[in-house]
Amino acid sequence: MALQMIIPNRPFSTEPITGMMLPDGIFEISLGKQRINAHFTNSGAAPVANATVYIESVSHPGIVITPATFPLNNVQSNVAHLFGWDADFSACSPGKHLVSFIVESGASKKRIIKQIFVTHVSFNTATKEFTAVTPEGAMTVVFDTIFGPSSRGCCTPRPNSPKEPDNSCCKDKHQRKEQPNVIAILGEVAKKGTFDRDFKLCSPYYLPGKLHLSIVPTPSFSGQFGDLPFQDPWWKVLIAIIAALLALGAAIAEAIDGSGDLTTSGTGTATDIDGDGIPDDCCDVGVTVSGGGSSYVAAGLLAAAAVVATIAAASDKIDPVRRGQKNTIPAAGEITIGETLEMSFAYPEPVKAGTAFVAGLKWLYTRITTGASYTYSATDLNKNVHVLTHYDIDAPDVIKVYKRERFIVQASFFDENEKILKGSELFVQCYAVGPNGELRRFQLQDHGQSDDQKANDGIYTGGMYFSTKDGGLWTYYVIAQDINNAQPDMKPEDAAQIVGGMVLTGQLTLSFDGGTCEFVPDGHVNVIVPN
């Protein structure tokens, strides 16, 4: 009997620095090494026993796979199992590429070919332009302002900090680079793949403020509408990717040598965050975290906040580029050769992933054709639609290493209608941060195997063992991201409305009344080791 295994959703990327899914699961060349993750589901009625799964091949020779074959035992009907393969995308080109996966059980074999999306973001240090390249066109973004803490990174005083100015994270604080390339720095850190226990978060940038965006379509198009990137997501998803790389890259660049500053003005001084005309003061994440482990988690959540805020402000239903196209009709015979967008973000409410916070966007779209230019503008207030009503975590408070006790974490997540989320609907990880800055990470699954007691009950479970060197109080964070479940046969405009990779758990709140940002772990565990 033929194997009835499927991969229900598009395989997604996780970046190597924080391990989080990139916006919409899109792979990014500048990061080089990433992980290709895919859920495998048995769509048949009969269980699949003693199977193995591996990546057979990829359609672009610039994607270098680290081969691995995983056992897949006793796969029950409609149960999803998540697997990931390391791959280096450094030599890849942007585009839609294919990955073939093999599931084998006895004499039965199933080949599953899935599409992945790959983009390439670069940063021009002279013009401070970010450019994201896709087959459908290149999008350039220049940030005029980015909202961040008043401390402006670690090389300047923190006026709201109870302590003295904290310059300790700048290893070379007196030699600030004039033209840092945050994307290149991010790529280097990703390539090294080493974890720095001394990493201190002192990011200068949190959320997009004002930006100028231009799109050069490939090719120029006639008629009203151009192609969507990859024929799937809205262009705004690329802004979200840039925002995530910026938040993460600036945090790391700032920590390395204080070179995370890259707005066009070099200052990013705008402080009217909520758009009411009165200066605000962004809270500071840096002073609330300690140790490398927490800093990495916080950096990941900061990047996630930038993504969620961008996506929320620009609306999942239809993004400003598409709305601009809808409201500017070129004359007969004209060819659209470029599009620009001036975007001004405002955050009237604290930004907290997983909640229905409101984000504002004032924007001006311009269509440039061979004959004329057409504009359309709007001011919107949109709610974040990637929300949970609540989530529950269950984990032990104490682990006795000498008794070989396993640290098992269970988590359940409830959507806006209180429906429990299950199986391949989420990507869930636990980050455990040790007393000496250690960071451990493991996945939680709902497949009814290993630590997970029952499949598809919505209780995602994962675990790890501590060692005798791990004594002390550990802090943990359980971070869930939603999955893009758009199908290849959907119309691009329908598929674009489904955005995945949004963080749903609100450990970090970016508020705008000064002080420190709320950065709340999901729990603590006291690890007891033999004396």
Add this chain to the structure above:
Amino acid sequence: MAIQLEIEDGNPAWYLSHDVWTVPGDNPEGSPGVPVVGNNCYLWARVHNNGTTPVSNATVRFYWANPSVGFDRNTANFIGTAFVSLAASEVAEVLCLTPWVPVFVNNGHECILAEAFHPSADPLPASPVFNVPTDRHVAQRNLSVVVAANSMFHMAFEIHNPGRKPRRFEVATQLGKFEELRTLQTVLPDVKLPPKAGKVEFVGFIDKHCPTEAEFKNAKPVVQAIEVAAGSRKGMTLVGKLEGDGALIHVLQKDGEQIIGGLSVLVLSEKAAHACNKGE
């Protein structure tokens, strides 16, 4: 006998492997067929683990080369990589998902090659030379289909010397039988063999890329002591006259008595080629 990976050679012509094939078009899982210049084409290989030990994550590499004899890993064109995990005695068809787009050189005739190995458990010999007939890891399919115009046919090919010193080779023609291609029918279903083999005359080699018909009569069926400089290649053209619907001709590259390279040319009359295209 631990892990023993193999892609089977052709028999009797080792350069006509039935374990390497192409799927033209945009569907990598489509039907096997002849590559089309300028269009996507996917390569497949049938990999055997003849050992008694299972193998995980064996590597399969795919290459193409211009119609030539004697190419190696440095001179062949790398297409892509695939991986396969096999139980003992298991056989698997492995897809290279990186598409190959045949280019318009040599009228689109190209050779394909695949090799299967495990870097530590069953490595390749430490040499860039493929050694197809002696190395079980590697197999090639070196078949070109040529249509005779007004009974005359010609096909350019290259003689490679991948070595670091000049070498002398001999090239020779050998008439083949259609039966040798029967095993390829499953992987080349769109190549219809005529019911009866024809006859060929004036089969041999000419040291020109586009010889005139008048020069065909000067063709030599065996050319000895062809000197090829180190790391370079030399072009030759196979020519001949076909009487009847088709013929199979092998071109052998010899170093002394040892056959070190080979390619096969299926010559079809215009009538037979037309029938082939119509699927008759």
